[in-house]
Amino acid sequence: MFSKILIANRGEIACRVIKTARKMGISTVALYSDADKNALHVEMADEAVHIGPPPANQSYIVIDKVMQAIRDTGAEAVHPGYGFLSENPKFAEALKAEGVAFIGPPVGAIEAMGDKITSKKIADEAGVSTVPGHMGLIEDAEEAVEIATQIGYPVMIKASAGGGGKGMRIAWNDEEAREGFQSSKNEAANSFGDDRIFIEKFVTQPRHIEIQVLADGHGNAVYLGERECSIQRRNQKVIEEAPSPFLDEATRKAMGEQAVALAKAVGYASAGTVEFIVDGERNFYFLEMNTRLQVEHPVSELITGVDLVEQMIRVAAGEKLSITQDDVTLTGWAIESRLYAEDPYRGFLPSIGRLTRYRPPMEVAAGPMQDNGKWLPQPGGVEAPEGKTAVRNDTGVYEGGEISMYYDPMIAKLCTWGPDRATAIEAMRVALDRFELEGIGHNLPFLSAVMDHPRFVSGDITTAFIEEEYPDGFEGVGLPDAALDRVAAAAAAMNRVAEIRRTRISGRMDNHERRVGTDWIVMIGDYEAAVVIAADHEGSTVSFDDGRQMRVTSDWQPGQSLARLMVDGEELVLKVGRSPGGFRFRTRGANLVAKVWTPRQADLVRHMPEKVAADTSKLLLCPMPGLIVSLSVAEGDEVEEGQALCVVEAMKMENILRAERKGKVSKINASAGDSLAVDDVILEFE
Structure with missing residues (x-):
């Protein structure tokens, strides 16, 4: 077995590999660019080597620099993670020439499967169904x-x-x-x-389902079930789960056997993924084979108990697979939500900046249960008692760290496991509610919205889910009145605690609780409720004007950013922020401002005029921090609705900005090559 491996990657996948290497007693070497000097993966590794400037094409994917780092540290093997050099045959060849093991498949398999055109031809020859x-x-x-x-x-x-x-x-x-x-x-x-x-x-109404394969250098290969990856945006996966709610056992077996046949046809050895598109009749077609570890590999690990990174390392060291196809069992259900640095309220455009608050939910290691009633240990985890759900968060960031414009916008992969799909979904809802993240735009509200969406809950999903269900973009979640009643009751109870704190600080009287009122008006947007609160040592009873009562208990105190309450016997988790006259709450994808007024204050507030937003209809504003790649218009040009105006690149993705209506360009404020911040003015119209 290797004594030292170098990880030719960064971020969460580098951290993920380090965890397994540490478990195996293998020391690790991290690489870092100027932008990643203080990154988490650098802190976690036993050694770290500076690799160059922030752009990946000047650092992480420069083969000569990586090879020099290997020589300088004496690493015996390299794990490439995903992206960057993970599917670059030239890199694998360079390692082979240096006598360094590549923790991935043979060069021939990378060349054959890494090229989508060649891979489709080979798949067709191997009897695998392919897309026209x-x-x-x-x-x-x-x-x-x-x-x-x-x-x-x-x-x-x-x-x-x-x-x-x-x-x-x-x-x-x-x-x-x-x-x-x-x-x-x-x-x-x-x-x-x-x-x-x-x-x-392009197959319409498709599902994106992929098969995880694992093979060694001795001719053995198995498939570890499938992953449903149909919740996608801009062809990038957002939510994955294993197994798929759509496949039956016969289709799973047929897809798995084809995936293994393809792996054997190219002499594959390592972990890999064969991706299929599946139509409504469960006909499936080969898309591509990813000759690397997939981003969504944790959900396969959670339902099988197999540490894929460990298996990759052992295969690279020449070991045979320790499992056969008969040993592979799928137990329970796992879901992964990708947390991205992107603003869902601005068309999911990238966001950069400092993580002023980063508090993931507590991880709980629990996995599929074996026949003997013991939990299979998860990567980096410990055994957990029967009946427990799992929470896993693969991340490469920390509170106070920076999200850079140079790399992929993914912050973390939040995973939950449960004995069935409904339990796994509920565990994810709670985990998302408890995930605190401040300082940048992020997609937590959207992820929460999907978890509660009837189509997702039913499993009736396709790759067009986001496009069909959010055709005009994501505008937040509107909670039903029943949910708002629970939030209002919580707000009233929390306001009472805050009022007691204020009277203590002011020192207005010794018996401060007598000064806290019992009658309140709770306003949440257009929602309004008159409540009366009666408190005791265990909690509060909140009475609504229609006679309904809700019992609220919690240990929340003013200043805490997360409130865990029991409202009418059910858990309610609220992310709490300050707001004049009340609170800012975020829960289940909703962003709420709850005002708690006395009846007199509420009467006066109803007469206050609303602030009018500034008119930006004649401006083209940069929607995210990025680089102007090109401008398609000049001053004086007449433009039509939908016409391309410019291209902005951010986090390795090009975004075409289009005219929202007919108009004439009066002024251009930016040029190709300029770096812009959010809301910088690119163009002005007459």
Whole structure:
């Protein structure tokens, strides 16, 4: 076994690999750019080597720099994580030439499967179902339009060396094919150093389901069930689960056997993933094989108890698999929510800045239970008692750390496990409610909204879920009146505690509780409730004007940012912030301002005028921190609704900004190459 491995990556996946290496008694070497000097993975590793400036193409993906770090530290093997150099055959070849083990598949398998065009041909020859498409390379945008027309819209334009949603566009007409081709080509060049593009038919109403495979260098291979990855945005996965709520055992077996056959056909050895698109009739088609560890691998680990990173290390060290297909059992249900540094209220655009508060929910290690009634230990975890749900948070950040514009916007992968899907979903709801994050825009509210969405709860999902259910973007969650009643009761009880604190501080009288009123008006947006609160040593009873009563108990104190309450015997978790006259609450995807007034104050507030927002309709504002890649208009140009105005790059993704209505450009305030902050003015219109 290796004594030292180098991790050619950063962030949460580097931290994840370090945890397993530490468990195995293997020392680790981290790499870091200027931007990652104080990163968590650097702190966790036994050694760390500076690799260069922040841009990945000047640091993390420069093979010569990585190889020098290996020589300087004496690392015997390299785990590439995902992204960066993980599927680069030149890197694997360089390691082989140096006599350093690559904790991944053989070079031949990377070359065969890493190229989407070649992999589809091999899959077809191996008897794996494939999606119709153009297998040759495409030279320019006009050829892309011609091919797309022949295949028939809609089509998927994809980078041959792509992954993680980069270099991928859906085109529904000729114009989108031209634009998509160029953007995909640019993203592919920037992210992978390979701008080759191909086109395939886009299957409507599809599910994205992938099979986890594990193979060794001795001809053994198994599949570890499937993962449902259909909740996607911009072709990037947001929520994954294992197993799929859609597959039956026969389809699972057929997909798994095809995945293993493909792995054996290319001499695969390591962990890998075979991705399929599945239609409503459970017909499945091969998309690609990822010759690396997937972002969503934790959900497979949670339902099988197999530490995939450990297996990758053991296979790279020449060991045989210790399990056969008969040993693989799927127990319970696991869900992963990807927490991104992006603002869901601004079209999910990237956000950067300092994490002024980062408090994930407490992790609880519990996994699938074996026949003997013992819990299988999870990576880095311990055994947990029967009946417990699991909470796992794979992350690479910490409170006070910076989210950089140079890398992927993922902050953490929050996972929950339960004995069944409903329990796993409920565990995720609670975990999301307890996840405190401040300082940047983030998608926690959206993740919570999905967990409560009827379509998701029922399992009736496709890759078009977000587009269909949020066609105008995410505007937050509106809680039903029954839920608002519970929040109002909590607000009244918490206000009483805050009022007692204020009377103590003021020193107005010794018996401070007599000065705290009992009649209050709670206003939450358009919701309004008159309540009377009666307190005792155990809690408060909140009475509504229609005669209903709710019992509220909690140990919350003013200043605490998280309140855990029991309201009418059910748990209510609120993230708490300050707001004049009350509280700012966030729960289950809703962002609420709860005002708690005396009846007289409430009467006066009703007569206060509302503040009018500033008019920005004649400005094109930069929606996120980023770099202006190109401008498509000039001063004096007439533009039509939907016309492309400029391209802004942020966190390795290109974003096309379009005109919302007809108009004339009166002034341009930015040029290609400029770095802009949120709400900087790019263009002005007459």
